[in-house]
Amino acid sequence: MARRNVIDTRLAGRTTQQRQLILKIIEQADRHLDAEEIYQLARQGSPNISLSTVYRNLQLFKEQGLVEEHQFDGMRRCYERVPTSRHHHMVCLGCGRVFEFNCPSTERIKSRLSMEKGFKVTAVDVRFVGYCPKCQRRLRHALNDKEMVQAKRR
Numbered sequence: 606m607a608r609r610n611v612i613d614t615r616l617a618g619r620t621t622q623q624r625q626l627i628l629k630i631i632e633q634a635d636r637h638l639d640a641e642e643i644y645q646l647a648r649q650g651s652p653n654i655s656l657s658t659v660y661r662n663l664q665l666f667k668e669q670g671l672v673e674e675h676q677f678d679g680m681r682r683c684y685e686r687v688p689t690s691r692h693h694h695m696v697c698l699g700c701g702r703v704f705e706f707n708c709p710s711t712e713r714i715k716s717r718l719s720m721e722k723g724f725k726v727t728a729v730d731v732r733f734v735g736y737c738p739k740c741q742r743r744l745r746h747a748l749n750d751k752e753m754v755q756a757k758r759r
């Protein structure tokens with residue numbers, strides 16, 4: 606019985622360690638990571654961690670409002686630590702890059718919702734899509750080149 610307890614404690618210890626590791630990876634990331642990327646990074650610190658453990662913890666963090674999940678391209682889900690994610694996203698339809706911008710009014714809306722409606726907001730997902738300056742230039746050039754080719758043909 607005593608032996609079993611020791612094993613259980615060790616197992617619980619490992620679970621907590623892996624949980625903290627995953628959270629730290631998300632926290633320290635300088636970009637938006639998906640589950641696979643988090644898994645690859647987690648393996649460096651905890652070689653026997655499994656992808657399903659990563660998914661399970663991401664789900665848990667989401668429910669607890671510790672991380673936010675974003676789906677920028679409609680396929681890949683990315684994760685971000687909540688206290689550091691007081692920003693919104695602009696997603697470029699040309700190159701797929703994600704830009705962040707701050708929006709303090711969201712915090713005000715959040716606290717108003719909890720005061721007036723008693724609603725606990727665990728995630729905010731505001732996404733603007735369009736074209737970044739680089740892609741706008743690229744598109745303009747592509748358009749100009751096409752016009753030039755057509756002009757030459759005439």
Ligand SMILES: [Zn+2]
Pocket residue numbers: 697698699700701702736737738739740741
């Ligand atoms: Zn772009």
Ligand SMILES: [Zn+2]
Pocket residue numbers: 637685690692693694705
């Ligand atoms: Zn972000």
